[in-house]
Amino acid sequence: xxxxxxxxxxxxxxxxxxxxxxxxxxxxxxxxxxxxxxxxxxxxxxxxxxxxxxxxxxxxxxxxxxxxxxxxxxxxxxxxxxxxxxxxxxxxxxxxxxxxxxxxxxxxxxxxxxxxxxxxxxxxxxxxxxxxxxxxxxxxxxxxxxxxxxxxxxxxxxxxxxxxxxxxxxxxxxxxxxxxxxxxxxxxxxxxxxxxxxxxxxxxxxxx
Amino acid sequence: xxxxxxxxxxxxxxxxxxxxxxxxxxxxxxxxxxxxxxxxxxxxxxxxxxxxxxxxxxxxxxxxxxxxxxxxxxxxxxxxxxxxxxxxxxxxxxx
Amino acid sequence: xxxxxxxxxxxxxxxxxxxxxxxxxxxxxxxxxxxxxxxxxxxxxxxxxxxxxxxxxxxxxxxxxxxxxxxxxxxxxxxxxxxxxxxxxxxxxxxxxxxxxxxxxxxxxxxxxxxxxxxxxxxxxxxxxxxxxxxxxxxxxxxxxxxxxxxxxxxxxxxxxxxxxxxxxxxxxxxxxxxxxxxxxxxxxxxxxxxxxxxxxxxxxxxxxxxxxxxxxxxxxxxxxxxxxxxxxxxxxxxxxxxxxx
Numbered sequence: 194x195x196x197x198x199x200x201x202x203x204x205x206x207x208x209x210x211x212x213x214x215x216x217x218x219x220x221x222x223x224x225x226x227x228x229x230x231x232x233x234x235x236x237x238x239x240x241x242x243x244x245x246x247x248x249x250x251x252x253x254x255x256x257x258x259x260x261x262x263x264x265x266x267x268x269x270x271x272x273x274x275x276x277x278x279x280x281x282x283x284x285x286x287x288x289x290x291x292x293x294x295x296x297x298x299x300x301x302x303x304x305x306x307x308x309x310x311x312x313x314x315x316x317x318x319x320x321x322x323x324x325x326x327x328x329x330x331x332x333x334x335x336x337x338x339x340x341x342x343x344x345x346x347x348x349x350x351x352x353x354x355x356x357x358x359x360x361x362x363x364x365x366x367x368x369x370x371x372x373x374x375x376x377x378x379x380x381x382x383x384x385x386x387x388x389x390x391x392x393x394x395x396x397x398x399x400x401x
Numbered sequence: 402x403x404x405x406x407x408x409x410x411x412x413x414x415x416x417x418x419x420x421x422x423x424x425x426x427x428x429x430x431x432x433x434x435x436x437x438x439x440x441x442x443x444x445x446x447x448x449x450x451x452x453x454x455x456x457x458x459x460x461x462x463x464x465x466x467x468x469x470x471x472x473x474x475x476x477x478x479x480x481x482x483x484x485x486x487x488x489x490x491x492x493x494x495x496x
Numbered sequence: 497x498x499x500x501x502x503x504x505x506x507x508x509x510x511x512x513x514x515x516x517x518x519x520x521x522x523x524x525x526x527x528x529x530x531x532x533x534x535x536x537x538x539x540x541x542x543x544x545x546x547x548x549x550x551x552x553x554x555x556x557x558x559x560x561x562x563x564x565x566x567x568x569x570x571x572x573x574x575x576x577x578x579x580x581x582x583x584x585x586x587x588x589x590x591x592x593x594x595x596x597x598x599x600x601x602x603x604x605x606x607x608x609x610x611x612x613x614x615x616x617x618x619x620x621x622x623x624x625x626x627x628x629x630x631x632x633x634x635x636x637x638x639x640x641x642x643x644x645x646x647x648x649x650x651x652x653x654x655x656x657x658x659x660x661x662x663x664x665x666x667x668x669x670x671x672x673x674x675x676x677x678x679x680x681x682x683x684x685x686x687x688x689x690x691x692x693x694x695x696x697x698x699x700x701x702x703x704x705x706x707x708x709x710x711x712x713x714x715x716x717x718x719x720x721x722x723x724x725x726x727x728x729x730x731x732x733x734x735x736x737x738x739x740x741x742x
Contacts, residue, residue: 234461236452236454278457346409346410385459385482
């Protein structure tokens with residue numbers, strides 16, 4: 194590796210990770226922010242709520258679809274979680290409202306071979322996860338951020354949130370999940386991003 | 402050209418000029434003035450005129466006529482991945 | 497000679513205030529291979545621990561000025577790179593750059609005109625390279641710059657643009673201010689829209705070559721309007737600066 198030229202006086206706008214208990218919550222290689230940066234792979238979709246739906250399909254006995262109004266009747270709660278993006282920002286205590294994937298999956302009967310999910314979204318984005326990574330409170334579908342309806346540029350009307358993974362797995366504009374018997378790399382996983390994306394193990398890129 | 406001027410994230414949408422340095426270092430010459438034909442709708446646009454969305458390590462170039470993905474690029478710590486399936490062809494003029 | 501994509505070390509020469517929040521840095525590069533008006537450089541800042549960031553900055557100076565390039569940078573509050581440039585960089589400092597980059601958003605005299613230049617804020621920078629080159633080359637190709645700024649004191653290069661427009665060589669500047677106007681203001685007083693573009697383009701005609709640069713929303717509105725007016729898409733060249741400009 195060639196010797197890098199160092200710019201006099203430049204340290205970058207990285208926040209110190211703070212006192213010990215805060216520092217422990219920041220995964221390796223990340224810096225703290227209070228911002229909510231917008232990154233995307235395409236134009237912001239604008240599905241009106243009266244045409245929106247969420248579907249679980251694939252290796253299930255019967256696919257299930259909820260309209261927006263039906264989704265709103267499901268038991269939901271507030272989630273306060275730390276979020277880490279692969280671009281190195283971490284935002285602690287982000288407050289969401291939504292429904293657990295456990296609650297949604299209660300409404301389908303999984304085939305015994307169902308072992309992976311792929312989330313699909315307006316605009317064509319996809320991301321993949323092992324089924325075990327989205328059960329037991331590890332994932333939810335959120336429609337509110339910080340007490341307000343989720344803004345379109347942040348994934349509204351609803352997005353997936355999987356706090357234990359880099360934020361690219363928290364698919365914006367989610368419209369459903371497909372249950373699969375084998376892993377199917379999603380939009381970024383198929384082009385060099387890590388397949389699993391555990392921020393505590395710094396699984397940013399394939400080969401990490 | 403598809404009008405995105407009412408997109409709430411409009412300012413995050415750039416164009417091929419934003420990837421000029423990276424594309425040049427991969428392809429060995431300026432790519433922004435290279436016309437490319439979209440594999441989805443067959444419209445021809447120069448790379449500099451294509452829409453770019455920055456997703457972090459990954460960037461997406463989309464056709465300004467049909468919004469479909471023309472090119473995807475990911476820069477990891479060690480390598481750059483390019484998915485060019487959305488390009489039917491690139492036209493390099495010989496002088 | 498280093499290839500255009502290699503990183504070079506420039507030395508900061510003069511630093512000049514254009515407005516309260518905009519500064520021009522002359523970067524001395526004795527082996528600079530030259531550039532076309534409209535091209536940019538990539539700037540790379542690296543901390544001791546290897547952390548690095550890159551930004552692209554349009555070259556503001558004309559290619560007739562050799563051995564150095566000017567970049568004009570707006571200080572964005574909390575902008576990681578622009579704040580460093582404004583607050584910490586002094587003449588004599590060395591900065592890593594690579595370039596010149598870009599072949600799409602370029603114009604030089606042999607391409608001909610008429611020329612319609614549309615700028616929003618710091619989007620004027622690459623268009624200024626075009627305007628300066630045109631003047632140095634003694635061109636009289638009919639050229640109009642439609643320049644949107646927030647307030648009169650935010651107009652970058654104002655005195656120089658006034659001077660060039662007074663030269664009587666076919667170059668005109670039409671300003672629009674979107675936030676506030678000084679007393680006696682005779683320019684436009686709103687965001688660029690279809691009607692304004694039609695009016696300003698009209699004397700140049702439908703054969704004009706157009707270059708639009710600025711925040712994405714402005715570029716989107718202007719480019720869509722010009723295409724609707726019938727200008728061929730490949731004669732409407734755009735450079736989107738995103739939310740933070742340079």
